[in-house]
Amino acid sequence: xxxxxxxxxxxxxxxxxxxxxxxxxxxxxTYGSLxxxxxxxxxxxxxxxxxxxxxxxxxxxxxxxxxxxxxxIKAGEKSFFWSGKxxxxxxxxDTLVTELxxxxxxxxxxxxxxxxxxxxxxxxxxxxxxxxxxxxxxxxPKLIMMDTMNFWMDIAMxxxxxxxxxxxxxxxxxxxxxxxxxxxxxxxxxxxxxxxGPKTLIIKKGENGALLFNxxxxxxxxxxxxxxxxxxxxxxxxxxxxxxxYLAKTDDTSFNNMKKAVIYGSALASFAVEKFGxxxxxxxxxxxxxxxxxxxxxxxxxxxxx
Ligand code: AMP
Numbered sequence: 337x338x339x340x341x342x343x344x345x346x347x348x349x350x351x352x353x354x355x356x357x358x359x360x361x362x363x364x365x366t367y368g369s370l371x372x373x374x375x376x377x378x379x380x381x382x383x384x385x386x387x388x389x390x391x392x393x394x395x396x397x398x399x400x401x402x403x404x405x406x407x408x409i410k411a412g413e414k415s416f417f418w419s420g421k422x423x424x425x426x427x428x429x430d431t432l433v434t435e436l437x438x439x440x441x442x443x444x445x446x447x448x449x450x451x452x453x454x455x456x457x458x459x460x461x462x463x464x465x466x467x468x469x470x471x472x473x474x475x476x477p478k479l480i481m482m483d484t485m486n487f488w489m490d491i492a493m494x495x496x497x498x499x500x501x502x503x504x505x506x507x508x509x510x511x512x513x514x515x516x517x518x519x520x521x522x523x524x525x526x527x528x529x530x531x532x533g534p535k536t537l538i539i540k541k542g543e544n545g546a547l548l549f550n551x552x553x554x555x556x557x558x559x560x561x562x563x564x565x566x567x568x569x570x571x572x573x574x575x576x577x578x579x580x581x582y583l584a585k586t587d588d589t590s591f592n593n594m595k596k597a598v599i600y601g602s603a604l605a606s607f608a609v610e611k612f613g614x615x616x617x618x619x620x621x622x623x624x625x626x627x628x629x630x631x632x633x634x635x636x637x638x639x640x641x642x
Contacts, residue, residue, distance in 0.1 A: 337587045338455070339376055339379050340456050340469075341372060341379060342382045342456070342457065342459060342465070342466065343368055343383060343483075344416045345384070345385050345407065345415070347361065348363070350362075350420060350569050352426065355566075361390070362569060362570060362613055363383070365381055365573075366614060370397070370402075372580060375581035375582050377401040379581070380403040380406060381403060382407070385415045386410050387409055389409070389415045396618065403450075405449060405450070414438065417437060418431065418435075419434075426543070431487065451473065452474070453473065455479050455583060456480045458480065458503065459573055462495075463484065463488055463492055463495040463498070481507065482506050482507070483576045489512065505538065506537050506538070507537075509539065509542070510540070510541050516529055530549065536548070536550045540575060542571070545559045546598055553591060557636075558632075558636065559606065566611055567609060567613065570614065574604045574607075574608040577604065578597075578600045579594075581600075582600040583597050603628045604620075607620055
């Protein structure tokens with residue numbers, strides 16, 4: 337099934353306890369579309385960059401089968417830039433710089449060839465743009481998933497809630513779930529957030545895994561304990577791309593299949609953190625993917641009677 341990914345295609349500068357990068361490519365749609373490309377060859381991208389964005393990196397996305405017809409390139413403008421610094425636990429970070437640049441006036445255009453898309457991933461982006469994309473699709477997709485972050489809660493909470501009301505699945509981290517709901521308990525937070533619209537909520541907890549809420553049901557997927565965590569940037573977007581990519585591949589949006597999708601999303605995210613930026617997720621072999629899924633299954637499988 338086809339999947340439309342919307343979000344940022346960006347430059348990032350990252351500092352972790354293990355090193356520092358100057359401008360490398362990142363962005364929610366970059367990570368999300370690359371992750372999804374491991375499950376479906378029908379990933380379509382809507383995003384905007386300036387003419388400072390390297391053509392080679394656009395070709396890299398295309399080499400993963402990602403359709404870039406919906407990627408606008410603005411002459412004379414600068415790409416979105418984000419810079420962050422991770423704390424020693426690597427689970428929390430400070431945003432040092434957010435330069436919206438081309439994002440400030442981004443008007444998403446949906447190419448005709450994208451109409452009729454079955455799955456929609458609204459990656460972290462301004463909620464007004466996320467909403468415009470939903471409104472500009474002629475047909476409602478089978479499933480709309482949305483990711484966001486504290487930045488948009490701080491500056492556009494009203495617009496954010498309007499967009500959240502339109503989606504089927506919301507994925508946010510634990511601190512964002514607390515900020516959005518005003519509740520400390522994640523169970524209470526989940527209830528409040530699901531009342532805002534989404535039937536399904538995913539709360540990401542970094543190295544502590546992810547919770548999948550749907551009505552009164554909850555599923556927990558651990559994160560794989562890794563020997564080396566180099567750079568957590570993009571782990572959330574990679575998770576989201578892997579999750580919805582698996583749903584699009586299987587074309588099954590049942591809760592049971594979403595549980596499997598959480599495992600696939602977590603597996604993809606576990607690759608993302610092993611190297612800086614997108615370096616690790618641009619080349620995952622079939623054997624590596626299969627091996628990682630089995631490591632997840634082994635991690636949670638219990639034998640014998642209780
Ligand atoms: P994650 O680590 O999954 O939260 O995603 C990190 C990515 O999000 C980076 O590659 C950034 O370019 C991108 N990003 C950071 N801030 C924003 C923002 N306010 N809106 C959209 N994308 C952002």
